[in-house]
Amino acid sequence: MQPKSLFTINKWFQIIVSLLLVMLTYGFIWSYRIIQKPNILVGQPSRLLFIPPNTTFNTLQNTLYKNGYITDSTSFRLTAHLLRYDHKILPGAYRLSSGMSNWKAIQLLRAGIQEPVNIILNNIANKEELATKITQNIEIDAITFQKLLDDSKFLQAYGFTPENILTMFIPNTYNAYWTISTEKLFKRMYAEYQKFWKGERLEKAKNLNLTPIQVSILASIIEKETNKLEEAPLIAGVYINRLRRGMKLQACPTLLYIANDPSATRVLHAYIHINSPYNTYLYKGLPPGPITMPSIAMIDAVLNYRHHDYLYFVTKEDFSGYHYFAKTFKEHKENAKKYRRTLKEILAANKE
Numbered sequence: 001m002q003p004k005s006l007f008t009i010n011k012w013f014q015i016i017v018s019l020l021l022v023m024l025t026y027g028f029i030w031s032y033r034i035i036q037k038p039n040i041l042v043g044q045p046s047r048l049l050f051i052p053p054n055t056t057f058n059t060l061q062n063t064l065y066k067n068g069y070i071t072d073s074t075s076f077r078l079t080a081h082l083l084r085y086d087h088k089i090l091p092g093a094y095r096l097s098s099g100m101s102n103w104k105a106i107q108l109l110r111a112g113i114q115e116p117v118n119i120i121l122n123n124i125a126n127k128e129e130l131a132t133k134i135t136q137n138i139e140i141d142a143i144t145f146q147k148l149l150d151d152s153k154f155l156q157a158y159g160f161t162p163e164n165i166l167t168m169f170i171p172n173t174y175n176a177y178w179t180i181s182t183e184k185l186f187k188r189m190y191a192e193y194q195k196f197w198k199g200e201r202l203e204k205a206k207n208l209n210l211t212p213i214q215v216s217i218l219a220s221i222i223e224k225e226t227n228k229l230e231e232a233p234l235i236a237g238v239y240i241n242r243l244r245r246g247m248k249l250q251a252c253p254t255l256l257y258i259a260n261d262p263s264a265t266r267v268l269h270a271y272i273h274i275n276s277p278y279n280t281y282l283y284k285g286l287p288p289g290p291i292t293m294p295s296i297a298m299i300d301a302v303l304n305y306r307h308h309d310y311l312y313f314v315t316k317e318d319f320s321g322y323h324y325f326a327k328t329f330k331e332h333k334e335n336a337k338k339y340r341r342t343l344k345e346i347l348a349a350n351k352e
Contacts, residue, residue: 035101035102035103037102038100040096040098040102041096041100043098044098045098048093057080057086057087061076076106085110089109091139094114095115117137118174120133120173121133121134121171121173127146127162130149138176139178148186166216167212167217167294171294204303208303215302217290218236219298220294221280223294224253231323233305234306235301241309241311242311247311249284249285250280251280258279278291310326310327311332312329314336317341
């Protein structure tokens with residue numbers, strides 16, 4: 001009886017072991033399907049996922065499924081529960097790769113490993129455009145950011161005013177996290193400003209007896225005067241000569257700025273009489289703020305201005321965008337006549 005009993009025990013042991021192996025195998029397959037099987041953007045290119053603050057897990061799961069980030073929402077939920085991700089959703093912008101498993105995706109999201117986004121600053125005319133562009137790829141609202149640009153008390157701590165704050169932002173491409181706060185973004189831009197205005201640039205500004213803000217204001221005028229970079233240091237030299245002699249700048253772009261007429265293609269005589277601190281025909285010195293955000297090239301054109309004796313310049317009559325430069329007002333009037341004569345001929349021809 002004993003050998004038979006032993007045989008029976010061994011048989012049952014083998015059965016139990018076999019069942020356990022089957023269960024382990026099934027459990028492994030099930031775990032693989034739930035955790036390790038590709039479930040993120042299967043057959044699609046990598047994409048950014050934006051998770052706003054206070055997003056619930058249910059909202060996130062629905063967003064992922066509806067927008068094609070995941071193919072199996074049940075396995076995603078189970079993996080999230082296993083990793084306890086469903087209890088704490090971190091906001092941010094996350095790069096989800098094609099064919100990612102639930103495990104890898106949730107580990108990324110749970111750790112808050114964000115993908116930096118680009119902040120591109122260029123071709124900006126005013127504070128409204130700045131607020132729109134700087135917040136384009138981040139979670140901050142443009143109106144919220146613009147309030148800081150108009151807050152005199154806030155800006156005073158950084159040495160700026162609502163009139164000249166545009167000069168603090170240096171045109172470039174910057175990286176930031178989507179969840180960056182308004183104050184942190186402002187501090188970041190101020191740090192970039194300080195990084196830009198140091199060493200050689202700061203020394204050159206001091207030699208001009210101008211502050212970095214004043215250099216940028218002058219550069220903004222030159223930005224509107226010409227798109228010929230090789231001429232920019234010449235024009236900068238004219239304005240610096242006039243500033244040093246106590247002459248009015250008489251910069252036409254400042255008149256177009258105060259006229260605030262987008263359809264205006266040329267300066268009208270009536271603009272000269274507009275009473276504004278930006279009217280460089282009425283008031284000496286630089287205006288209180290820039291008339292656009294100057295490019296780095298135009299800032300450097302001021303800092304590396306061409307030394308000469310010119311006090312005047314006027315557009316050439318060939319409409320090439322280049323200018324005549326003159327040392328005397330008499331010579332300047334002769335150059336201006338060439339342009340006006342050609343303009344009259346064109347207007348007359350158009351009337352015919």
